[in-house]
Amino acid sequence: MHGRKAYELVKEFANGDKGHLKIFNNELFEQVIEECNEHHNALQSLIRKMQEEGLEVQTARNADHYGAFIHHLSLIRNKRCLMAYVHNRAEIIRELAWKVGLLHELPGEIQEKFSDLEEQYFKDHSKSLKSYMSQLSLDVNVDMVPPKDPYIKVRVLEDLGSGIILSDKSANFARHSMHFLKRTDAEQYIARGLMEELTG
Amino acid sequence: MASGAGEWSAEQIDNYETLISTTDVELLKRAWRNEKASPEILPFEEALVKRAKEQIQLMEETVDDFAESGHDPLIASLYQMDLDRAQFLLRSYLRVRLQKIEKFMFHIWKMDTYRNRLSIEEEKFTERCIRDIGKHLEETVLSKLPDNYQSVLKQSIISEEDDMVPEPQLDTFVVAKCERATRPLYLDGSRQSASFDSRQFAILTCL
Amino acid sequence: MAGQSDPHISLFSAEELEFMAEDELIEIVPNMRMDPLNFICVIFKSGDFGPFFPQIASQVPLWLAVALKKRGKCAIRPPQWMSVENLTRVLEGERESQGAFQVLPFHYVEISRLLFDHAREDIPDMYMVRSLIEDIRDVRIHKVETSLEKFSGTSAVKIPNLSAMEVNIIRPFVGRALQAFYKHDNPEKIPDVDRASSAQTRAANNEPRVSATEEITDRFHF
Numbered sequence: 368m369h370g371r372k373a374y375e376l377v378k379e380f381a382n383g384d385k386g387h388l389k390i391f392n393n394e395l396f397e398q399v400i401e402e403c404n405e406h407h408n409a410l411q412s413l414i415r416k417m418q419e420e421g422l423e424v425q426t427a428r429n430a431d432h433y434g435a436f437i438h439h440l441s442l443i444r445n446k447r448c449l450m451a452y453v454h455n456r457a458e459i460i461r462e463l464a465w466k467v468g469l470l471h472e473l474p475g476e477i478q479e480k481f482s483d484l485e486e487q488y489f490k491d492h493s494k495s496l497k498s499y500m501s502q503l504s505l506d507v508n509v510d511m512v513p514p515k516d517p518y519i520k521v522r523v524l525e526d527l528g529s530g531i532i533l534s535d536k537s538a539n540f541a542r543h544s545m546h547f548l549k550r551t552d553a554e555q556y557i558a559r560g561l562m563e564e565l566t567g
Numbered sequence: 568m569a570s571g572a573g574e575w576s577a578e579q580i581d582n583y584e585t586l587i588s589t590t591d592v593e594l595l596k597r598a599w600r601n602e603k604a605s606p607e608i609l610p611f612e613e614a615l616v617k618r619a620k621e622q623i624q625l626m627e628e629t630v631d632d633f634a635e636s637g638h639d640p641l642i643a644s645l646y647q648m649d650l651d652r653a654q655f656l657l658r659s660y661l662r663v664r665l666q667k668i669e670k671f672m673f674h675i676w677k678m679d680t681y682r683n684r685l686s687i688e689e690e691k692f693t694e695r696c697i698r699d700i701g702k703h704l705e706e707t708v709l710s711k712l713p714d715n716y717q718s719v720l721k722q723s724i725i726s727e728e729d730d731m732v733p734e735p736q737l738d739t740f741v742v743a744k745c746e747r748a749t750r751p752l753y754l755d756g757s758r759q760s761a762s763f764d765s766r767q768f769a770i771l772t773c774l
Numbered sequence: 775m776a777g778q779s780d781p782h783i784s785l786f787s788a789e790e791l792e793f794m795a796e797d798e799l800i801e802i803v804p805n806m807r808m809d810p811l812n813f814i815c816v817i818f819k820s821g822d823f824g825p826f827f828p829q830i831a832s833q834v835p836l837w838l839a840v841a842l843k844k845r846g847k848c849a850i851r852p853p854q855w856m857s858v859e860n861l862t863r864v865l866e867g868e869r870e871s872q873g874a875f876q877v878l879p880f881h882y883v884e885i886s887r888l889l890f891d892h893a894r895e896d897i898p899d900m901y902m903v904r905s906l907i908e909d910i911r912d913v914r915i916h917k918v919e920t921s922l923e924k925f926s927g928t929s930a931v932k933i934p935n936l937s938a939m940e941v942n943i944i945r946p947f948v949g950r951a952l953q954a955f956y957k958h959d960n961p962e963k964i965p966d967v968d969r970a971s972s973a974q975t976r977a978a979n980n981e982p983r984v985s986a987t988e989e990i991t992d993r994f995h996f
Binding site (some may be wrong): 400403404406408439443446447449450453455457458459461481482484485487488491492495496498499502503505506507508509510511513514516 | 659722
Binding site for chain 3 (some may be wrong): 512513514516518520547565
């Protein structure tokens with residue numbers, strides 16, 4: 368059936384988790400491309416046939432004309448589906464460029480979902496973003512959410528003494544003592560269960 | 568755009584006063600909100616962004632001074648928070664615009680109205696985006712299609728206009744808050760007019 | 775290939791609404807002396823926030839109030855509208871009139887939540903206040919929902935006194951609903967996003983109309 372494979376391709380993308388890529392479906396993709404070329408061959412042979420019959424291709428309205436027209440429309444439909452597939456994936460790739468592309472390499476499990484060309488596109492787009500930011504001397508891929516108080520109240524859960532070094536203060540972090548620390552300083556101790564954040 | 572000079576109500580004068588005394592952070596917040604809410608890209612607030620960047624830089628120096636001197640961590644932390652807030656607004660404003668550009672690059676690029684709304688840096692970015700995605704689509708799809716079907720912008724050579732370009736849907740509705748009372752507006756070419764009072768929320772067609 | 779933004783996502787996140795609410799002014803009573811703060815965000819042309827003196831009330835943005843409160847440097851005076859008396863009256867008003875909304879600060883939900891989280895001991899009858907605000911919020915949301923049922927095809931709908939949170943909730947839905955009404959009323963006007971016809975359709979409908987973008991940047995904001 369005309370356009371069925373292209374439909375499957377788009378459907379596969381649409382059914383995926385939002386914002387997540389599946390492996391680039393190269394097999395189906397190439398089948399659709401192949402179908403496009405078959406449509407084109409069929410279309411051309413119909414036009415040749417009309418020419419051989421001495422018909423004016425632009426104006427004649429016989430079965431062959433409509434046949435050719437349907438091949439043309441099917442081809443266009445396939446093209447739109449192929450483009451939609453690549454375009455929508457490219458949108459997710461750009462999101463990834465915002466999130467990770469500017470800082471470090473993509474994790475392997477994401478990278479293996481890309482086609483080779485998508486990997487290149489990811490690199491290119493990350494570079495374009497970087498170039499914008501360097502022209503402006505401003506990183507726009509940080510501060511993605513509104514800022515919170517950089518300081519938090521913590522209680523020390525295990526005796527840490529005064530041996531630990533923080534960016535802006537030193538104190539005796541005795542067990543059960545309470546302190547007002549930079550969130551970034553405190554996080555590692557909270558993660559290790561040595562401090563807890565106090566709220567309210 | 569006043570409803571006729573000389574007959575301003577007290578409320579209008581009040582509003583005017585707040586308007587001229589509005590700080591850059593307030594203006595930036597408004598620009599950010601409007602940019603987020605509008606389907607199309609709005610004119611770049613060049614002067615405002617320049618001022619905001621200068622103020623942020625000054626504040627960064629102040630915060631650094633405090634950090635070096637080491638005294639009064641309380642005030643240092645408050646200045647830091649003020650700085651963080653301004654930074655977020657500026658970055659978020661620029662980010663919303665870049666994301667719009669990423670989405671509608673071809674459309675923005677071919678329409679002078681929109682292209683003229685970009686900053687120099689945004690213009691360069693748009694150009695690069697188009698080059699990158701153009702190359703990507705070309706290599707992945709278009710080069711494998713028959714000759715007459717290889718355009719990025721057109722479905723085939725028969726298409727008279729660009730019929731493959733994603734564009735923002737302008738013929739849509741927005742929710743907006745009315746700042747000052749308006750004169751009657753003829754919305755959407757209808758015969759009926761509607762006027763809006765301040766503080767009123769309205770849902771309007773956008774074009 | 776038509777790019778559509780996702781209408782299910784609200785325009786502003788909860789964090790962004792809170793961020794905006796944090797710029798609202800509120801009164802604090804400091805317990806220390808502090809020189810004026812020369813902020814980027816100064817609201818008054820006349821000067822900065824402060825100087826602060828013990829026991830002398832002063833107006834500051836909510837984020838600063840909360841920061842000082844967390845550091846044990848001040849008490850926050852809850853705003854007038856947050857009194858049990860006023861909230862009881864507002865709740866009654868909301869219940870009595872089906873159509874209209876009572877006047878409350880644009881960010882009443884966010885402001886009260888920030889104060890409940892960070893300044894509970896400064897709010898007299900905190901539990902009562904909190905439950906009143908929750909009730910008001912529920913009644914209003916219900917009213918928003920029923921008033922949406924009454925929408926009909928039109929090019930502009932007006933609702934006074936909505937709050938930030940309420941607008942944020944209805945925005946994605948209302949936009950699409952009106953779009954649907956509009957589409958049924960004017961089938962020729964909606965561009966078919968799958969086709970190229972949009973530009974032509976617009977040009978053909980060459981009636982005098984307000985460009986909202988123009989008017990909005992002047993008189994409206996989102």
